[in-house]
Amino acid sequence: MTRPFHPAFRRRFTHARTQPIDVNQVINDALSQAGLSGGQAPRMPSFDLPGLGDLANGLNLSGRPDATPPLPEGATWALRRHESPAGSRDYRLFVPAGGASEGLLVMLHGCTQTPEDFARGTRMNQAAAKAGLAVAWPQQGPAHNPQSCWNWFRPEDQQREGGEPALLAALTQEVLADLDLPHGRSAVAGLSAGGAMAAILAVTHPDVFVAAGVHSGLPAGAARDMSSAFAAMRGGARVAQGDGAPLIVLHGTADATVSVANAEALVPPGGFETAHDDGGRSWTRRVAPSGSELWRVDGAGHAWFGGDRAGSYADPAGPDASTEIIRFVCAQMR
Numbered sequence: 001m002t003r004p005f006h007p008a009f010r011r012r013f014t015h016a017r018t019q020p021i022d023v024n025q026v027i028n029d030a031l032s033q034a035g036l037s038g039g040q041a042p043r044m045p046s047f048d049l050p051g052l053g054d055l056a057n058g059l060n061l062s063g064r065p066d067a068t069p070p071l072p073e074g075a076t077w078a079l080r081r082h083e084s085p086a087g088s089r090d091y092r093l094f095v096p097a098g099g100a101s102e103g104l105l106v107m108l109h110g111c112t113q114t115p116e117d118f119a120r121g122t123r124m125n126q127a128a129a130k131a132g133l134a135v136a137w138p139q140q141g142p143a144h145n146p147q148s149c150w151n152w153f154r155p156e157d158q159q160r161e162g163g164e165p166a167l168l169a170a171l172t173q174e175v176l177a178d179l180d181l182p183h184g185r186s187a188v189a190g191l192s193a194g195g196a197m198a199a200i201l202a203v204t205h206p207d208v209f210v211a212a213g214v215h216s217g218l219p220a221g222a223a224r225d226m227s228s229a230f231a232a233m234r235g236g237a238r239v240a241q242g243d244g245a246p247l248i249v250l251h252g253t254a255d256a257t258v259s260v261a262n263a264e265a266l267v268p269p270g271g272f273e274t275a276h277d278d279g280g281r282s283w284t285r286r287v288a289p290s291g292s293e294l295w296r297v298d299g300a301g302h303a304w305f306g307g308d309r310a311g312s313y314a315d316p317a318g319p320d321a322s323t324e325i326i327r328f329v330c331a332q333m334r
Contacts, residue, residue, distance in 0.1 A: 069119040069311075072096060072129045082138075082174055086166035091115065092137040093175065094125045100134030103185035103333045105326070106172055106209075107137050108194030110216075110313055111149040115139050118191070121311020122304050127322040131330050136175050138168060152196035153229035158221060160204040164197065169205045187245075187329035189213030191304055191313060192258060196222065199266060203244040211332035213325035214249045216302050218262040236261025240268070247292040248328040250321050252300025260296065267294040278318045293328060295319065 071077055074097025081090050092115040105128055109118035115137030119125055128135045140148050150157075150164060157163035172186050188209045190198040195217020202212035203220040222237035223229035232238070236259045241247070251263035271288040283297040297305060297319065305321040307314030 067116060067120075069116055069125065072126055074098070075125065075129060077125075082167075082171040084167065084170040084174070086162065086170050087164075089167065089171065090139045090141075091171065092119070092139070094119070094128065094135040094137070095179070096125075096129035096132065096134070098132075100132060100179050100181065102132035102330065103187070104134045104136060104172065104175055104179065104181055105329060106168065106186065106188040107135055108150055108168075108188065108190030108197050109137070109140070109148075110190070110192035110194050111145075111147045113148065113191075113194075113312055117311050118194075119311070121307045121309075121314035122191075122322050123306075123308050124189075124322045124325075127320075127326045131326050133326065133330070134175070134179055134181075136171065138171060149193040150190070150197035152193055152200060152218065153223035153225060155224055157197075158200050158204070165201055165204040168197070168201060169208045172208055184210055185333050187211040187213070187332065189215070189325050189329070190217065191215045192217060192302065196220075199241060199247065201245075202247060203242045206245040209245050211245050211329040212247050213321075213329065214247055214263075214266055215304060215321055215325075216251055216255055216258050217249075217266075218258060219265045220244075222262065222265070232262065233258050235259060237265045239265065241266045246290060246328075246332060248295070248325055249293065250295040250297065250305060250319075250324070252297045252302065252305075254299050255302045257302040263294055263296065267292045276319070281317050283319055295324070 068077060076095045078093045079090065080093055082088060105124070107118060107122070107124055109115060119137060125135055140150050142148055145151055157165065159165065176186055186209055188198045188201050189212060195214040198212045199214050199217055200220040201209050218232055219237050219239060219241040221239045221242070222232040247266055249263050249266045251260045253260050267286065268288050268290055271286055273284050273286040276283050276285065281298065281300070283295055286294045288294070300315060303313045303315035305315055306318050306323070307316060309316060
């Protein structure tokens with residue numbers, strides 16, 4: 001359900017299926033033609049990657065305007081900035097009318113998205129307001145990744161004592177203090193690259209995040225560089241999610257950008273499984289002995305289930321991912 005791939009990229013990737021390519025040149029040329037890049041992408045080796053054109057057609061690089069998303073009556077939507085020894089980021093903070101009495105959810109957007117776009121597409125603010133949760137929406141911008149992706153594939157961003165995990169944990173603790181919320185009242189969720197970073201935080205900071213929602217993402221440690229990231233996205237991670245906070249994982253079986261095999265690597269085997277059907281789409285929900293949940297949605301692609309198409313990567317068909325993530329994380333906060 002991603003939006004059409006930009007024509008400039010489609011032209012450049014036409015030959016990727018038949019001959020070796022210089023990935024740097026392809027990306028930089030296409031970004032330049034699309035008017036989306038002001039500088040050079042990070043250097044990556046030239047290699048022959050069959051099917052790269054198909055993968056590229058599943059990515060969305062056109063972005064969305066940063067208009068304020070719809071807000072429940074009486075809620076606030078503030079622009080704030082976090083600065084700590086681990087780094088700095090701007091973020092949006094949603095607080096429902098009457099305050100956030102129950103806790104905090106941190107939402108990590110996917111590549112090319114913004115907090116505003118992600119909030120519109122997921123409608124998470126509305127779901128959180130019903131549960132009395134505040135929502136923090138950190139912004140990953142081009143200064144930190146050319147496509148505004150969380151850097152889930154870099155070793156330095158997969159550890160507790162530094163990189164983006166340390167930054168996001170510090171940001172979360174700052175917001176908890178500002179809202180006068182106790183320890184143990186925060187969780188994290190994300191889509192795609194944001195989902196992969198949420199999975200990392202579940203392993204590196206289970207003392208900060210009591211639960212994590214991973215939508216169309218990958219397990220912690222799935223990649224160590226760009227080439228292994230592409231391989232994990234297409235064929236599934238070769239590692240299983242490590243010990244940490246419990247997860248609710250949602251993934252479409254027809255996801256052409258991140259293989260559904262990654263969802264299986266996120267949740268340990270076993271438990272019990274139930275089948276569901278809303279009249280237009282079917283899915284299964286497996287609850288593992290650890291308490292983590294795996295939702296496999298038949299025929300769904302790389303988009304937030306139950307979302308609003310006013311945002312990018314949003315699929316209005318069910319199940320309602322935001323409602324289910326809120327249910328799951330609130331249960332862990334009790």
